[in-house]
Amino acid sequence: xxxxxxxxxxxxxxxxxxxxxxxxxxxxxxxxxxxxxxxxxxxxxxxxxxxxxxxxxxxxxxxxxxxxxxxxxxxxxxxxxxxxxxxxxxxxxxxxxxxxxxxxxxxxxxxxxxxxxxxxxxxxxxxxxxxxxxxxxxxxxxxxxxxxxxxxxxxxxxxxxxxxxxxxxxxxxxxxxxxxxxxxxxxxxxxxxxxxxxxxxxxxxxxxxxxxxxxxxxxxxxxxxxxxxxxxxxxxxxxxxxxxxxxxxxxxxxxxxxxxxxxxxxxxxxxxxxxxxxxxxxxxxxxxxxxxxxxxxxxxxxxxxxxxxxxxxxxxxxxxxxxxxxxxxxxxxxxxxxxxxxxxxxxxxxxxxxxxxxxxxxxxxxxxxxxxxxxxxxxxxxxxxxxxxxxxxxxxxxxxxxxxxxxxxxxxxxxxxxxxxxxxxxxxxxxxxxxxxxxxxxxxxxxxxxxxxxxxxxxxxxxxxxxxxxxxxxxxxx
Amino acid sequence: xxxxxxxxxxxxxxxxxxxxxxxxxxxxxxxxxxxxxxxxxxxxxxxxxxxxxxxxxxxxxxxxxxxxxxxxxxxxxxxxxxxxxxxxxxxxxxxxxxxxxxxxxxxxxxxxxxxxxxxxxxxxxxxxxxxxxxxxxxxxxxxxxxxxxxxxxxxxxxxxxxxxxxxxxxxxxxxxxxxxxxxxxxxxxxxxxxxxxxxxxxxxxxxxxxxxxxxxxxxxxxxxxxxxxxxxxxxxxxxxxxxxxxxxxxxxxxxxxxxxxxxxxxxxxxxxxxxxxxxxxxxxxxxxxxxxxxxxxxxxxxxxxxxxxxxxxxxxxxxxxxxxxxxxxxxxxxxxxxxxxxxxxxxxxxxxxxxxxxxxxxxxxxxxxxxxxxxxxxxxxxxxxxxxxxxxxxxxxxxxxxxxxxxxxxxxxxxxxxxxxxxxxxxxxxxxxxxxxxxxxxxxxxxxxxxxxxxxxxxxxxxxxxxxxxxxxxxxxx
Numbered sequence: 013x014x015x016x017x018x019x020x021x022x023x024x025x026x027x028x029x030x031x032x033x034x035x036x037x038x039x040x041x042x043x044x045x046x047x048x049x050x051x052x053x054x055x056x057x058x059x060x061x062x063x064x065x066x067x068x069x070x071x072x073x074x075x076x077x078x079x080x081x082x083x084x085x086x087x088x089x090x091x092x093x094x095x096x097x098x099x100x101x102x103x104x105x106x107x108x109x110x111x112x113x114x115x116x117x118x119x120x121x122x123x124x125x126x127x128x129x130x131x132x133x134x135x136x137x138x139x140x141x142x143x144x145x146x147x148x149x150x151x152x153x154x155x156x157x158x159x160x161x162x163x164x165x166x167x168x169x170x171x172x173x174x175x176x177x178x179x180x181x182x183x184x185x186x187x188x189x190x191x192x193x194x195x196x197x198x199x200x201x202x203x204x205x206x207x208x209x210x211x212x213x214x215x216x217x218x219x220x221x222x223x224x225x226x227x228x229x230x231x232x233x234x235x236x237x238x239x240x241x242x243x244x245x246x247x248x249x250x251x252x253x254x255x256x257x258x259x260x261x262x263x264x265x266x267x268x269x270x271x272x273x274x275x276x277x278x279x280x281x282x283x284x285x286x287x288x289x290x291x292x293x294x295x296x297x298x299x300x301x302x303x304x305x306x307x308x309x310x311x312x313x314x315x316x317x318x319x320x321x322x323x324x325x326x327x328x329x330x331x332x333x334x335x336x337x338x339x340x341x342x343x344x345x346x347x348x349x350x351x352x353x354x355x356x357x358x359x360x361x362x363x364x365x366x367x368x369x370x371x372x373x374x375x376x377x378x379x380x381x382x383x384x385x386x387x388x389x390x391x392x393x394x395x396x397x398x399x400x401x402x403x404x405x406x407x408x409x410x411x412x413x414x415x416x417x418x419x420x421x422x423x424x425x426x427x428x429x430x431x432x433x434x435x436x437x438x439x440x441x442x443x444x445x446x447x448x449x450x451x452x453x454x455x456x457x458x459x460x461x462x463x464x465x466x467x468x469x470x471x472x473x474x475x476x477x478x479x480x481x482x483x484x485x486x487x488x489x490x
Numbered sequence: 491x492x493x494x495x496x497x498x499x500x501x502x503x504x505x506x507x508x509x510x511x512x513x514x515x516x517x518x519x520x521x522x523x524x525x526x527x528x529x530x531x532x533x534x535x536x537x538x539x540x541x542x543x544x545x546x547x548x549x550x551x552x553x554x555x556x557x558x559x560x561x562x563x564x565x566x567x568x569x570x571x572x573x574x575x576x577x578x579x580x581x582x583x584x585x586x587x588x589x590x591x592x593x594x595x596x597x598x599x600x601x602x603x604x605x606x607x608x609x610x611x612x613x614x615x616x617x618x619x620x621x622x623x624x625x626x627x628x629x630x631x632x633x634x635x636x637x638x639x640x641x642x643x644x645x646x647x648x649x650x651x652x653x654x655x656x657x658x659x660x661x662x663x664x665x666x667x668x669x670x671x672x673x674x675x676x677x678x679x680x681x682x683x684x685x686x687x688x689x690x691x692x693x694x695x696x697x698x699x700x701x702x703x704x705x706x707x708x709x710x711x712x713x714x715x716x717x718x719x720x721x722x723x724x725x726x727x728x729x730x731x732x733x734x735x736x737x738x739x740x741x742x743x744x745x746x747x748x749x750x751x752x753x754x755x756x757x758x759x760x761x762x763x764x765x766x767x768x769x770x771x772x773x774x775x776x777x778x779x780x781x782x783x784x785x786x787x788x789x790x791x792x793x794x795x796x797x798x799x800x801x802x803x804x805x806x807x808x809x810x811x812x813x814x815x816x817x818x819x820x821x822x823x824x825x826x827x828x829x830x831x832x833x834x835x836x837x838x839x840x841x842x843x844x845x846x847x848x849x850x851x852x853x854x855x856x857x858x859x860x861x862x863x864x865x866x867x868x869x870x871x872x873x874x875x876x877x878x879x880x881x882x883x884x885x886x887x888x889x890x891x892x893x894x895x896x897x898x899x900x901x902x903x904x905x906x907x908x909x910x911x912x913x914x915x916x917x918x919x920x921x922x923x924x925x926x927x928x929x930x931x932x933x934x935x936x937x938x939x940x941x942x943x944x945x946x947x948x949x950x951x952x953x954x955x956x957x958x959x960x961x962x963x964x965x966x967x968x
Contacts, residue, residue, distance in 0.1 A: 046562045047611050056557035079534035084524045084648055091525060108589040112636040113582045133525050158590040170562055
């Protein structure tokens, strides 16, 4: 017999949300710190979540005609600097390669912080005619941004992401692509991660360095802070002019194409933790769960129980579910706590009496609800209950978001609401950066986005009283 | 109407094999040079081949219990240097990050040339008990080795690969893993890439820096040069001692685990080009071809032809084939040349008369053979012909290998055979490095491997005349 392992405790989220978050990252074995400061290791369970996210997103990208490529990871400094705003935005965070083997390099090379420059450089050499447009590219890779303070998934010096980069004949097509990809992220959050989002446009102050417009999906975490979920950028022809990307148009004259980029990162795992997790650990939406169901035999020393549990596992696997079984000699209590920590959506229990009755018990991770399931309906019920877990998670997150958006009509009121409730504060805004800076300084909030779904709360800006142009959502963000 | 595009010519392989190779890389749009010297861009078509390779290999790895992870890309110099042989092997080729943002780093960081050190560092912190073994990890990533001369896929400063790293309780288990993964590569080459391999062990001179034993699969290209296809390394407990990786054994005493690593790279794409390509371009084995069948309508201006071709495409897609259709206004000749250049295994032609006869024509890329296929048998015949292309490619490559292995009994004879025929030269060998150096210096060949399938050609070493220990295969390698 094995020594009984201790069930590891995590900090309560009400007591210390930040520590609760870190505890889950470590105890669910998602991530581990590396010996390089600010860098992390994605462990098998964490990486398996990322693989599921990749597979689903990649499938969506391909459905709309995108193709994957691989660009070099190092960018010559001169190339990075051709477009002024981009380099100004990223220069303080770039890691530089200055030596190759024992030789000092003539020109230092940036570890990519983002790859607009490389794509443009490539396109300047391969694009000739409007017939080759659009070019719809994506790459899955890691990037480095030399952040001062780091947290697993949310902010680390190296992170894993996809960066889509596309080139179009017209501004309208590029703008449509920007919107399409933003909606792709929004659908992924809502339909796969079970996290509702607010779709909108970033203010000029908050947009991507070098972009003409940045669209964003903003989510709310359980502590009512905001998390930027994914962004999609429209560049106009700014980069193609800077990098001399041209094509012969339908009129046979040289033209500059229009460009977009869009990215989502391993920070989505952080979003899942903080949107759905609880004091027993991680809670995973079924579509990205590495293990969707775990079969735990009850009284497994009794004859036939393990065989029965294995038959259950085999049927679920044959039906296409990601299923695991635990016949280890750990106690039932330890096993249950362990799979709760790991966020497995459904636990399937079956003991001798269940077998006699031709049934098993399915226990939902999101609300603890137990359902007796006749073995004749096993596969169908598994699917229904997984869907119920997804729906239950989405509904809780939807209520959390809906109940924590507050209108405000002055900076003071916005500040008071944020301090009392947290969440998103919506106000009218004149469009001036000065008012954003005032909100940041006085109420500690940044503008999250100008939502596509506008409301007319008032005629004037909550900050300065001048005529309002937009409704803005403010929040404290990760 | 579009202007007729010119069909691009490539150099004949008999005239200039190296130029023929580069021409295919560029004209089949697999790869493009980057503006960073020695770095390449994997274009959509090249990357799609890599994705197919990844999907199949990754599936095999997972079947045998391996899990993917992601390790940091940067390795502190002190960590890299803990195991002396490894760092001596790789130090001249390391790219160094010395600045993060505007700060000079206290310790320079290596862009990973390989990740044994990172895995060991991680394991030294997370491994506790024999119950957690084996740890069967893999990662897909890019690495940098600062090579002096580079060629697309074969040798570039950055390349994409998978690196498996595993940890075991006993030496026997680690050795079994080393063999299993070598066989995994061999099967992949033979059953997926249609390239026969010679399996064997590297000599001490040629083995991986720091390994106790390196196993390899060696392939022969159409110019009869050798290409190392993939390697699998057994480390014993050398690294775990250097990095202080320990576990509590069954006897509750601290022990050092035994380790393996194994890797295969984008160089496999180079192997496919040089094993199967011809003077019309790339020839792809069906399992990794991004497009397995391309439907090209004949006389497509005639009524109903395009619709018929689309119906064909839809049926093949529904049957699970990767299929494409070309209804552009380019000429039939241009289209055929284009899909030959891209190595599409089967071209499916259908014109008005075929439609009347309820048939189409399938043309094999590997040998130009045409088959009339009744539409009622479309899906089945497509599968059979794709299999025939695979078998045909394998058989040609098998004959090429079998006909270009020559026994030799002296360095002079080995040299003469290599100069006259190229290929693999097999000789007996005493086991001394001096004889390897002599063969290199006098006959220009390195030892490729000590094949697992040994033959007794003679009693004495072909180089020095001392008693022989093994039969070795020599060759000129990429």
